[in-house]
Amino acid sequence: MIRRFALFVGLICAAPVWAVEMSMPTGSRLVSDRGSAFDSYDLPVGPWQGGTVETVTLEGRVDRQSWRVESGSITTLQLLDPLRTQLREAGLDLVFDCDAQSCGGFDFRFAIEVIPTPDMYVDIRDYRFLAARGEDRAVSLLISRSRTAGYVQIIQVSPADQEGLQISPGGAPAPVMQNPDRPKDLAARLVEQGHVTLDDLEFEIGSTNLGTASYDSLASLAAFLLANPSAVVALVGHTDASGALDVNISVSRERAASVLRRLVEDYAVPEAQLRAEGMGYLAPRASHLTAEGRELNRRVEAVLLALD
Structure with missing residues (x-):
């Protein structure tokens, strides 16, 4: 306490x-x-x-x-x-x-x-x-x-x-890091690992609709797909363990579909390069028993299916 x-x-x-x-x-x-x-x-x-x-x-x-x-x-x-x-x-x-x-x-x-x-x-x-x-x-x-x-x-x-x-809001400009020690970019991690979590995505409260903000992960993923027309990526939604499995699979798939639509409509990614799937709570990356674990488990991943 x-x-x-x-x-x-x-x-x-x-x-x-x-x-x-x-x-x-x-x-x-x-x-x-x-x-x-x-x-x-x-x-x-x-x-x-x-x-x-x-x-x-x-x-x-x-x-x-x-x-x-x-x-x-x-x-x-x-x-x-x-x-x-x-x-x-x-x-x-x-x-x-x-x-x-x-x-x-x-x-x-x-x-x-x-x-x-x-x-x-x-x-x-x-x-x-x-x-x-x-x-x-x-x-x-x-x-x-x-x-x-x-x-x-x-x-x-x-x-x-x-x-x-x-x-x-009118203070000094935010400083910008010079030559930051950044991890490998999204495309490199996607090719190397076969999948990557789109960690910056935010969905509207109580909705499967993707928020209206600009997301670095989508810009990077779109650039990779446009530069590699043979690449095919599955967008896979994941949820926490609250509620029935069938409901969670539907919600996770709808969120993945919302991401797919954004890539097609805003970044002109060919729909043929994308799939939308939902896993519900069946593939957690942390425990469903804690609040922090449940937060980590609510996500959308990109899974690389093909690349010639």
């Missing part, structure tokens, strides 16, 4: 107004914004340890935002660093700062409050978390990225009669 320690910030009288602005990188877009005039938030102040995450329960005005950053190959640390500096300059003390491994990996991510997808995306292998505190307020940052964009979750607690940190 998560330990909680109460700190009441919402009833402080005559607290000073905090007119501080945080600038997001250029290319940032506010995805979700929800404020509560009086609410509570369990601020993580330590890693997952001994089966729990230590938190401090704060009460007051709680603002929850998520941002998408069109950032190319920027790393999570490059996203975090200027925001961390701005919090220090605003007079907040950093009380906890970790990356995925030191935070506690899967367990930490699923023990803390996270805005649901698609408004917030968290790669459980690549994220960073920061908690900062001032005299009467606190801010947490959760930063991750897909293959196409960065994601920043900001949760802040301030006195109930005051506004929180003002956040704007």
Whole structure:
């Protein structure tokens, strides 16, 4: 169980107004914004340890935002660093700062409050978390990225009669990695391994429709198929183990079909080079018994069937 320690910030009288602005990188877009005039938030102040995450329960005005950053190959640390500096300059003390491994990996991510997808995306292998505190307020940052964009979750607690940190999208351009040490590209992995997971795909909530964003994996796969007219790829959908097998096979096949349509309609890939299949929950890559495992198992893979 998560330990909680109460700190009441919402009833402080005559607290000073905090007119501080945080600038997001250029290319940032506010995805979700929800404020509560009086609410509570369990601020993580330590890693997952001994089966729990230590938190401090704060009460007051709680603002929850998520941002998408069109950032190319920027790393999570490059996203975090200027925001961390701005919090220090605003007079907040950093009380906890970790990356995925030191935070506690899967367990930490699923023990803390996270805005649901698609408004917030968290790669459980690549994220960073920061908690900062001032005299009467606190801010947490959760930063991750897909293959196409960065994601920043900001949760802040301030006195109930005051506004929180003002956040704007017009900051400095996001830094771009120079000569990043990148893994083999999708085409190379597809040929070498015979299959590859399209990890950056995001589907609409409660739907089998592929989201409207641009996905690096589809651009790479399309380029490979157009350059190799003899290549044939099966798009194979996978689900978690929730629900009946026949339903899951249908859902997984429909999601694969949605990806196929995107490749044909947006990238002009010949339909003859593509197949759409569904495996349901029969080919997991992690345990279906944990939340993090189920998240990993919901995916679409490309399987190379032919290449002359």
